[in-house]
Amino acid sequence: MIRPSGRNADALRPVQVTRNFTKHAEGSVLIACGDTKVLCTASVEEKVPPFLRGAGKGWVTAEYSMLPRATRERVARESAKGRIGGRTHEIQRLIGRSLRAAVDLQALGERTIWVDCDVLQADGGTRTASITGACLAVADAVQHLRTVGQLRNNPLRDWVAAVSVGVYQGQAVLDLDYAEDSNADVDMNVVMTGAGAFVEVQGTAEGAVFSAEQMAEMLALARKGIAELVARQHQECPEARS
Amino acid sequence: MIRPSGRNADALRPVQVTRNFTKHAEGSVLIACGDTKVLCTASVEEKVPPFLRGAGKGWVTAEYSMLPRATRERVARESAKGRIGGRTHEIQRLIGRSLRAAVDLQALGERTIWVDCDVLQADGGTRTASITGACLAVADAVQHLRTVGQLRNNPLRDWVAAVSVGVYQGQAVLDLDYAEDSNADVDMNVVMTGAGAFVEVQGTAEGAVFSAEQMAEMLALARKGIAELVARQHQECPEARS
Amino acid sequence: MIRPSGRNADALRPVQVTRNFTKHAEGSVLIACGDTKVLCTASVEEKVPPFLRGAGKGWVTAEYSMLPRATRERVARESAKGRIGGRTHEIQRLIGRSLRAAVDLQALGERTIWVDCDVLQADGGTRTASITGACLAVADAVQHLRTVGQLRNNPLRDWVAAVSVGVYQGQAVLDLDYAEDSNADVDMNVVMTGAGAFVEVQGTAEGAVFSAEQMAEMLALARKGIAELVARQHQECPEARS
Amino acid sequence: MIRPSGRNADALRPVQVTRNFTKHAEGSVLIACGDTKVLCTASVEEKVPPFLRGAGKGWVTAEYSMLPRATRERVARESAKGRIGGRTHEIQRLIGRSLRAAVDLQALGERTIWVDCDVLQADGGTRTASITGACLAVADAVQHLRTVGQLRNNPLRDWVAAVSVGVYQGQAVLDLDYAEDSNADVDMNVVMTGAGAFVEVQGTAEGAVFSAEQMAEMLALARKGIAELVARQHQECPEARS
């Protein structure tokens, strides 16, 4: 089998990272995984949601959206439809949980980091690119708080990155682009820490099923890909883990 | 470690199934997994959603809701809030995908099966109980269509059942109830077929992480529990797989 | 004229009451009036709505919903439509007002009883079955508050029950089921107390009219039916009126 | 007992009717019942709702709203709140049903009459004033259709008018104004035809109850008041019943 992109089964797409892509946010990272481009910003708010008030710890939450023409066909805005769809809900909850695994909420103190992931261009894997990019944006926001003296301890416990794996034409492959994703039997999103622990595993077979063996192959590919992504995160912002 | 319920780590809660719980639906199953009770109905509609029109195949879709006082504290209705929350979206998409893995949509013909899972009483694992119960309701609806002569071939390809597994106080356990679920580090919902293939794996660690070893333990427990649930489905309605 | 059910013009359908149908609510009653089945729960909240704060008295409010396949044809959920329809608004306001006639709000103290009436199966008369069942659920919730010592005086002033009457094929009949209701010229819902006073009278003639004589006949039937329902309430829970 | 307005217990407030109050609508009536002023328009649309298509008959439907400062305190617009409240739903359903009792939908043909009742100034009894005024607006719209030759037979079967009655300080009174309405124990809205048949009876006792005797007194007052209102309708537009 030859992948549409010509990549090896275990090859990531090229990753490009632009920090400080916009100027107002405490963290602002444009991440490109191949042709998928996501602007991830991290905004610090000096209060916490009602359910945490007085608990002496912070919160990290995420919102996700695609620009209407990030995709091959224009998609109507969710603001125009008056409601956020199920897919968006699922993705932004996933991003938020993943980032909270990277952050020591106690050390963050009573503040919220709002993460916004806005997909400027989509070519498969937007939710995993969002997580990888957003972790860098959170790192920059945390660095900002440390620089201005608002944090004593570093709340970033570890890097968190994500990648999709799947079964395409019977074979397990890493980091599916749109051409693969729209034809894959199985699609699995994996989120892991720099230390190699799982944060999330979400495997889905629309109209198909997968075997325990295929699952093991996919998890191995994910482990390899995420290790490369974490290395890249660390290279971009080594000070974040000091 | 002793589980709050006193169960062994690999023990399911007692399962009770009441078929034809209500009289109008083509399939109507009340499933009780311990104190979690879900009414699952399957309704046949002789048309398909717009994206499938003329494609010569059918559709299975699901909706999920909890009665306001299914829970310890009363929860406001989503109809009163005017919108469906992210958790509900996630769950009903999961149920729908799981059931579509059980049904040959081609053999179903151009009709839709609407599955409604309404939680009457909640004690953890409502989404997995919904899938297990709904598969029986779909089986009954399919049997109804076969009985009245509207289906030549049996579209039920296999049973599909689901269970939650997790890590509670450091140990992998099967079929978490609320007392465990609300204190677990890791929560994983697994959906499998009667033949033992995976349909969905959704593992989540809120504020924690899990190792590859823990994952393997959880998957083994899930496999055991789902095999028991499928046996129970088959015992309830053996004609569905003929 | 022979009624579709074969009942006499002045005969109620068989009534079945299951108390403690679910375990979390302070009051939980499944009432069946023939094939109409409604789960009525009463939940106690230790605060009152803004307009009553500091007034030294409590509140009783109700919500009503039908499960999507409670009916012959599946009906879309109001949560999916994003709004509560006019019929639902009308019914839940009616239930709330009816129950407030049964409860001494002063004696209840600064707390709210939330009543939820969820129709599991519909065969006509769902709103009146809701009122009759909900009054029992409120009674159980009130008993719970008395048992745990949170109430000095009994706030249940009297039983309240409801029934529908109508003109079917020219004759006044009691307790219409769906077969009659969908063909009746006149439909009247009557709510009365155990002492025989009126709480609500709502008579409607869709596309028809009714005479003063017919009205008198319907009111007499309602009085008879409600007396029987109140007797049944009292038999279920005699301690509520002590 | 002396009523706040000094009226006898069986006295209506003065009624003023201005036909053709606005110029675009086929029927446009400003009705004043004392200080309650409602602009009622009837608009003809040459199609019917989906459920009536091809049925060879027409439809009459109503919407009701209050201007924000029709009342003592300004009330927020329902458009600004993004939803129509329960009270509004109840009232517009009542108006629609009442008018359909006045109109032979077969004779109306496949068209819809949209009735809009907008309360310019409120002083109690806005829903009953709406019905009485709207029936005149419908009559004018029907006359317009007859004049331009679009109707062979007169679809107005009879006049329909409405009034409120209640128990105020222990005594049954006719046509309550705000000062009485806000203090009444019982409030009943009655809709009748010119021929003296009932269309709707809606009696409500918020936090109170009423006896069969009080009900009879209220109904007698309503009958008297409605007879006067129908006489006034006929005087305004005698040609409508020819």
Next chain:
Amino acid sequence: MIRPSGRNADALRPVQVTRNFTKHAEGSVLIACGDTKVLCTASVEEKVPPFLRGAGKGWVTAEYSMLPRATRERVARESAKGRIGGRTHEIQRLIGRSLRAAVDLQALGERTIWVDCDVLQADGGTRTASITGACLAVADAVQHLRTVGQLRNNPLRDWVAAVSVGVYQGQAVLDLDYAEDSNADVDMNVVMTGAGAFVEVQGTAEGAVFSAEQMAEMLALARKGIAELVARQHQECPEARS
């Protein structure tokens, strides 16, 4: 060119003003500009929006709506559609800004004037008639506050009035009615003070453009028309500027 109404290019439509059209509002003005009739009420609320709390000054805000049959064809209510459209938003923001130019918010003190402009009948120029009428309603509300002693200084700094101008069949004309408005190349709404200063200029050419010369002609006509409207305002309520 002869205008559809036969008016000269620089002639306003006849203006009629009815003060105290309804009885509850502090200011209530029915303004008719030709066949355009708008009920403008001003309601005083003794608090300010959150962004002004503690700032020691007041606020003026406006809402605008058309009755469904104010127009040639019935238009669905925005409350029924569940949202306020773009045109309504634009107009009510314009009215609010215009009135705030007339009022010294410091002198008004910490209170809000809610202005409601409800179009009873539309024939072009409803937003400009709303502004002219609403300024009178605000003047009456302010007079009411002065009369009851709640204001030391007069917060009405100047009259504010508005008119539309446009290019119709190549010629600049004043105060377009619907027949002109729906065929005009250019439509400009101008708001000015009694002293002749601009508050708002909003010129729009749907599918066309306009020259600097045409703009000058339109502004001259607007100046003339607004001077006449301000004179009329002053004649109605000379005490407001004392």
Next chain:
Amino acid sequence: MIRPSGRNADALRPVQVTRNFTKHAEGSVLIACGDTKVLCTASVEEKVPPFLRGAGKGWVTAEYSMLPRATRERVARESAKGRIGGRTHEIQRLIGRSLRAAVDLQALGERTIWVDCDVLQADGGTRTASITGACLAVADAVQHLRTVGQLRNNPLRDWVAAVSVGVYQGQAVLDLDYAEDSNADVDMNVVMTGAGAFVEVQGTAEGAVFSAEQMAEMLALARKGIAELVARQHQECPEARS
């Protein structure tokens, strides 16, 4: 007076244009006016809105949004709030009208150009930058249609560009940035064609007024600035006007 940016009163901010910023849209332009950065895409859809069906002409419509952290303080998404605010409505209607002045809808044929203006970073003048950038995106989309042979005649009639002018500390200035805009007495957005005709003039004085002389000064500055912007548009894409 010295402007916060040090610019002369009649100086534009530096303009940067990146065509083909994203790959899916028929036109995709990132425009930067100083620190204001807007991504403008033009998407071609081969159908027209209902009101134009069969009319043999096309349509151009626009949507506008700001990313949550485009601004100094994070602003909640309109999708999360469930509705589009008044300011957004105003702006997207303005953009749409402005672009329709640039396009011969007859020559466009029965198709729609959807313009999306998403503000990545805001520093004043986002709506005028959107118009100037969107006109280029429309030009690119039109060129695409010509290149693939779907258009015989060039529907781009002229360039359209926009700029803001205002009165800042008593002096008329061109192209206000945020520091000026938030302190200006008067703010006017002007849209003009390459030929120097007006498309829109929207002058607003929040809490202030402006004289005829100030208006003339502002219009002269706008004319100068727009001429420079049009020159820049033409330099970017000279083929668009051939």
